[in-house]
Amino acid sequence: MSLQQEILDLGCRARKAARGLASLSTEQKNSALLAMADEIMASKGAILSANEKDLARSQALPSAMIERLKLNMERVTAMADGIRHVAALADPVGEVIREWMRPNGIRISKVRVPIGVIGFIYESRPNVTSDAAGLCIKTGNAIILRGGSEAIYSNVAIVGALQQGGQKSGLPVGSILLIANTDREAIKHLAEMDRYVQLIIPRGGHALIESVVSAARMPVIKHSHGLCIVYVDREADLDMAVEIVINAKTQRPSVCNAVETVLVHAEVATPFLEKLAPRLAGKKVQLRADDSAFARLSSLRYAPLQRASEADWSTEFLDLILAVGVVDSAGKAIEHVERFGSHHSDCIVTANARTAEQFLREVDSATVYWNASTRFTDGGEFGFGAEIGISTDRLHARGPMALEELTSYKYVIRGAGQIRT
Amino acid sequence: MSLQQEILDLGCRARKAARGLASLSTEQKNSALLAMADEIMASKGAILSANEKDLARSQALPSAMIERLKLNMERVTAMADGIRHVAALADPVGEVIREWMRPNGIRISKVRVPIGVIGFIYESRPNVTSDAAGLCIKTGNAIILRGGSEAIYSNVAIVGALQQGGQKSGLPVGSILLIANTDREAIKHLAEMDRYVQLIIPRGGHALIESVVSAARMPVIKHSHGLCIVYVDREADLDMAVEIVINAKTQRPSVCNAVETVLVHAEVATPFLEKLAPRLAGKKVQLRADDSAFARLSSLRYAPLQRASEADWSTEFLDLILAVGVVDSAGKAIEHVERFGSHHSDCIVTANARTAEQFLREVDSATVYWNASTRFTDGGEFGFGAEIGISTDRLHARGPMALEELTSYKYVIRGAGQIRT
Numbered sequence: 001m002s003l004q005q006e007i008l009d010l011g012c013r014a015r016k017a018a019r020g021l022a023s024l025s026t027e028q029k030n031s032a033l034l035a036m037a038d039e040i041m042a043s044k045g046a047i048l049s050a051n052e053k054d055l056a057r058s059q060a061l062p063s064a065m066i067e068r069l070k071l072n073m074e075r076v077t078a079m080a081d082g083i084r085h086v087a088a089l090a091d092p093v094g095e096v097i098r099e100w101m102r103p104n105g106i107r108i109s110k111v112r113v114p115i116g117v118i119g120f121i122y123e124s125r126p127n128v129t130s131d132a133a134g135l136c137i138k139t140g141n142a143i144i145l146r147g148g149s150e151a152i153y154s155n156v157a158i159v160g161a162l163q164q165g166g167q168k169s170g171l172p173v174g175s176i177l178l179i180a181n182t183d184r185e186a187i188k189h190l191a192e193m194d195r196y197v198q199l200i201i202p203r204g205g206h207a208l209i210e211s212v213v214s215a216a217r218m219p220v221i222k223h224s225h226g227l228c229i230v231y232v233d234r235e236a237d238l239d240m241a242v243e244i245v246i247n248a249k250t251q252r253p254s255v256c257n258a259v260e261t262v263l264v265h266a267e268v269a270t271p272f273l274e275k276l277a278p279r280l281a282g283k284k285v286q287l288r289a290d291d292s293a294f295a296r297l298s299s300l301r302y303a304p305l306q307r308a309s310e311a312d313w314s315t316e317f318l319d320l321i322l323a324v325g326v327v328d329s330a331g332k333a334i335e336h337v338e339r340f341g342s343h344h345s346d347c348i349v350t351a352n353a354r355t356a357e358q359f360l361r362e363v364d365s366a367t368v369y370w371n372a373s374t375r376f377t378d379g380g381e382f383g384f385g386a387e388i389g390i391s392t393d394r395l396h397a398r399g400p401m402a403l404e405e406l407t408s409y410k411y412v413i414r415g416a417g418q419i420r421t
Numbered sequence: 422m423s424l425q426q427e428i429l430d431l432g433c434r435a436r437k438a439a440r441g442l443a444s445l446s447t448e449q450k451n452s453a454l455l456a457m458a459d460e461i462m463a464s465k466g467a468i469l470s471a472n473e474k475d476l477a478r479s480q481a482l483p484s485a486m487i488e489r490l491k492l493n494m495e496r497v498t499a500m501a502d503g504i505r506h507v508a509a510l511a512d513p514v515g516e517v518i519r520e521w522m523r524p525n526g527i528r529i530s531k532v533r534v535p536i537g538v539i540g541f542i543y544e545s546r547p548n549v550t551s552d553a554a555g556l557c558i559k560t561g562n563a564i565i566l567r568g569g570s571e572a573i574y575s576n577v578a579i580v581g582a583l584q585q586g587g588q589k590s591g592l593p594v595g596s597i598l599l600i601a602n603t604d605r606e607a608i609k610h611l612a613e614m615d616r617y618v619q620l621i622i623p624r625g626g627h628a629l630i631e632s633v634v635s636a637a638r639m640p641v642i643k644h645s646h647g648l649c650i651v652y653v654d655r656e657a658d659l660d661m662a663v664e665i666v667i668n669a670k671t672q673r674p675s676v677c678n679a680v681e682t683v684l685v686h687a688e689v690a691t692p693f694l695e696k697l698a699p700r701l702a703g704k705k706v707q708l709r710a711d712d713s714a715f716a717r718l719s720s721l722r723y724a725p726l727q728r729a730s731e732a733d734w735s736t737e738f739l740d741l742i743l744a745v746g747v748v749d750s751a752g753k754a755i756e757h758v759e760r761f762g763s764h765h766s767d768c769i770v771t772a773n774a775r776t777a778e779q780f781l782r783e784v785d786s787a788t789v790y791w792n793a794s795t796r797f798t799d800g801g802e803f804g805f806g807a808e809i810g811i812s813t814d815r816l817h818a819r820g821p822m823a824l825e826e827l828t829s830y831k832y833v834i835r836g837a838g839q840i841r842t
Contacts, residue, residue: 372836
């Protein structure tokens, strides 16, 4: 069987499963989820030793990547707990989103339904495998998983456990499938298979997402990085601004909702940087400053400090590096955000409600903040109970993507013989 | 300038306009719409003579297509009235879809915003040009139009009038753009331009849609044909079923929500066909019947009658042709709909609520009907006030697509200095 035929076969099996999944009750789906969680725990030995094989092959990878790849008892237990948590969430499928009667007497109901088959392409962390499968089963979708080659043994073991748990509880065969072939071509075949797959979610770096976008025939919801910006206004509470910047930059620098650029209004730039600099220095943050900020930071003897290059304003450092610029007005800050930002999560710190509302209205980002850390862009922090990721697209789902965003809808019309005249 | 550069230039201009459009008030957008409608009326002479040029070039086209292409005073007036009607509808932009407070005190609002730049690709009817432009301006989106080559003179005249009306009322330049180059390559360039265009809506035949889907890098919402099916159950009110089938087949056979296949339960097939046959014969409907229906219709001496080929069950006749099959159960009917239908609009006629609910639940179509004609799948009939078309996709918009479906959303978060711990 060629690779393409192999992928087509997976698609066909997933499609069949999706039909069965769509008609399962909430109770049936929840009991499958609990069985999947149990089976993860029952297979912990096999999962951990598969993970060791992955780790043994991955010595050459950067330590941060190895850390993400590594499983232990605690992480395996967290995977099972994550699935149990999803089982406890409300089921969006079947929800009547809206219902109305037309003058001719037909009653129209807009009802939430599963999407169908979802292709999920991701990298590194093996716990994403079980998270994504749990969310898709909860919403009645079949899932075709394609993890990174570095985690292949772990993923095979995890999916094996999930499938076994699912089968014990009557989940349709084919509900959770893994592309075990780590060839890049497999992604292309998956992305071309719009006959069977209704949505592709790629979560990862630029090259991965580009390969999906250029090949895909079906809708793609990208989960890409973020270049998030905090603007400290002339009327900001500077202590609040410092706490927000420190939190957004240093609490977890490698994530998409961490801040990469701070802009400060010229009138408060000096006092703000005087307060911020020692705190950033304490966290060993490297600064890339524009001329105005550079002069101020130099006189504060901040180190390490460089002049920002043009490229720095467009760079997602995902590290303890921060670009700092001085602007003359909120309008200029908005211009900068629109020009250099990635429309993920951007923030204004100000005590002036009018300036804040202008920023909230004019900044065209998935999440815009007034006086809060950009780190809250997260399904859990939003109260969604879970997330499959953070969409950096505008259609169907934007920002944190959870159960509701994994559904579509249909219209159900009940009549008494009405015809159109 | 190469064709690709020309298209990129249009995209760049539309992108700039979109930012301005997003910050217009409802009043500003409505006054622009009214000015656009006025300018259509003021330009009626130029539009009609441009249309005559198109008609002169189109003598070789089928008469139905010429009929769709042809404008007259009444149709031009209807175009202007259509835009005025859209001006009178509620503006979805700015609507707070949902708002909630988190335990840490941040307030999250999910707010409706424009999508950005929409590429709209369509065929034949020149009034679609003004309809689509009106809906996009109302929702704060810039639009790049690409009509069929047969209507190019008409479209240039119509877009010219819309642009002039828009400019008189302060609409950003570039809000409404037309690709005047009728080369097929232009569609490819448009579909690759995800840097500037956030959504492509292709509305037309299979070849047009395929060329968009295979090239597109951004989301595509297809507006394709429908293969709609009516199932007449064992417990159907047969007179009601006859009215529904006649309406769904003959009221307007060329549209996507017309019925193409009728399935009838074996136990009522003879009495149903006895009632239906004379009515169909009166409308000169050709029948393509399976063996069981063929035997019954032959004994009724129905003509024109053929045995259905395998292909007939998958054919969107879009004409006065109907496939007729006999099934043993509602379950078999559902199987048939899932296998051969296009998931557009399907209907069960029955007096049994339980059978009806099974059909409504298990048939995975954008609109499923119980005891009503499939012809109601339409934005106007749904009460949406307008429609840009009927999505045959599952993501973002499914079924009739109107103002709300032309929007995205963003999250606005207001805090008091909250940081993530």
